[in-house]
Amino acid sequence: MNMAKWRSYLPLATLFLLMILGSLLSDKFLTYANLMNLLQYSAESALIAVGMTLVILTGGIDLSVGSVVALTAVVSANTQHLGVWGILAVVILIGALVGALNGVVLTKFRVEPFMATLATMAIFRAVALWYTNGGPIIGTVTPAFSNIANGSLLGIPLPAVYVVVVFILGYFVLNRTPFGRHVLAVGGGEETSRLFGIKVERVKVIVYIISGVLAALAGLLITSRIGMGEPRSGFQFELVAIAVVIVGGTSLTGGRGTIGGSFIGLLIFAVVMNIMNLLNISSFVQPIVRGLIIILAALAISRMVKSKSAAAEAS
Numbered sequence: 001m002n003m004a005k006w007r008s009y010l011p012l013a014t015l016f017l018l019m020i021l022g023s024l025l026s027d028k029f030l031t032y033a034n035l036m037n038l039l040q041y042s043a044e045s046a047l048i049a050v051g052m053t054l055v056i057l058t059g060g061i062d063l064s065v066g067s068v069v070a071l072t073a074v075v076s077a078n079t080q081h082l083g084v085w086g087i088l089a090v091v092i093l094i095g096a097l098v099g100a101l102n103g104v105v106l107t108k109f110r111v112e113p114f115m116a117t118l119a120t121m122a123i124f125r126a127v128a129l130w131y132t133n134g135g136p137i138i139g140t141v142t143p144a145f146s147n148i149a150n151g152s153l154l155g156i157p158l159p160a161v162y163v164v165v166v167f168i169l170g171y172f173v174l175n176r177t178p179f180g181r182h183v184l185a186v187g188g189g190e191e192t193s194r195l196f197g198i199k200v201e202r203v204k205v206i207v208y209i210i211s212g213v214l215a216a217l218a219g220l221l222i223t224s225r226i227g228m229g230e231p232r233s234g235f236q237f238e239l240v241a242i243a244v245v246i247v248g249g250t251s252l253t254g255g256r257g258t259i260g261g262s263f264i265g266l267l268i269f270a271v272v273m274n275i276m277n278l279l280n281i282s283s284f285v286q287p288i289v290r291g292l293i294i295i296l297a298a299l300a301i302s303r304m305v306k307s308k309s310a311a312a313e314a315s
Contacts, residue, residue, distance in 0.1 A: 011249055011264040018271045026278040034274070036160055042270045043149075043159035044069070044218040045240055046263075050170040051211030052241040053262045057174075057187045058207050059254030060106070060113040065215035065241060067124035068098050069234025072219030074128050076145075077137040077229025084144050091220045092213055098124060099212020103205030121238070128231040137229035149224035159221065163266075166214070170259040183207060187254025243294045244269055269293070 022029035048065050055062045072091045079087050098120065106116040151158045174180035182203045185193045190200050215237075222233050248265030250257025272293065276286050 011247060011261060011268065015264055015268050015271065018268060018275070022271060022275045022278075025275060028278055029275065034278075036157055038270050038274045039160035039163050040157040041159070042266055043162045044221055044237070045244060045269070046163040046166055046266055047214040047218040047221070048211075048237055048241040049244045049262050049266055050166050050259065051207075051214035052238075053170065053245050053248075053250055053257060053259055054174070054183055054207040055113075055211050056242070056245050056250055056252060057183050057254055057257050058204055059187045059190075060204065060207070061117060061242070061252075062102065062208060062211045062215075063114065063117040063238045064098065064102060064120040064124055065211060065218075066234035066237035067121045067128065068095060068212055068215040069219040069222065069237055070128040070231050071098070071124050071131075072216040073223045073233040074132050074137055074229035074231050076220045076223045077140050078131075080140050080142050080145060084142075084148070087145065087220065091216045095213035095216025096209050097212070098216075099209035100205060102212065103208035106208075107201040107204050125231075132229065132231045134231065136231065139228070141223065141227045145224055146227060147224075149221050159225075162221070167259060167263045170262075174259050179203070179206070184255060187256070189255070240269070240290075243290065247293060 019030075028034050048069070052062060052065065072094055075094060076087050076091055079090055082090065102117055102120055105111050105120070106113050147158075149159055153161050174183065182193070182198050185196070185198055186200050186203050193200050193203075215234075218237070219233060223229050244265040245257070245262050246252065246265070247268055248257070248261035248263070250261060269290065272289060273286060276289065
């Protein structure tokens, strides 16, 4: 097995070592309650990371997801009279619309994904703040709605179930459908994809819609969990999602990456944060550690790409 192949297993090896470290540092780490807690509080990041993976695989980026979380968090808190299914429908519609807006702006108007979603990030956050006059919507969440994030299935917290389900669905879409193959093809080369009859613009719009819907559902989940609509929800969620995807081995240039890798990336971040919480490390220090992980992941990916290029030149 060559060095490049070994490096592809680096995220999994890192997770394994972190699990060992966690078990050595705290006797609470490997308990069922703690592991379920770890998954439970990763649910919002999991939803956003799957959408972000698909976007990045096409060579794009979606900086608006955190603001979409905030927007749907406040809307879901203010539409409790519609019932759970009504709220869900409204939230999905909002997510689809904002995702479609992102997709159309960058495909029809040829705006770079970074700039397009940077602009919508500011717009959606401003709309959320305007909608609530800058304050939270408190005391409106019904017990049925609260159960979405605080309930359980066969003793397993529902958010932990959501994490597993969303990654399974993401894996199926990317690896078992023509659309998934088109996503990878577009990220590998747009002009080549067009020559093979792939509708590149349509693929891009769809991945941004998926990203928008999953971010919207994350906003709904936050409101269900905390019991109020907070317009400042989702702060820096886009950075966390991008970091999860990078740590999982997906290339920011598109065309290379897996949903499974993003799942491993999510667990790496969740385990690191969990260990620091168990050790009572300051919340001000935790972002520093997160940043260092991103730097190390970027270095590993950069070296992997260089080694592949060198191997290709040698052959």
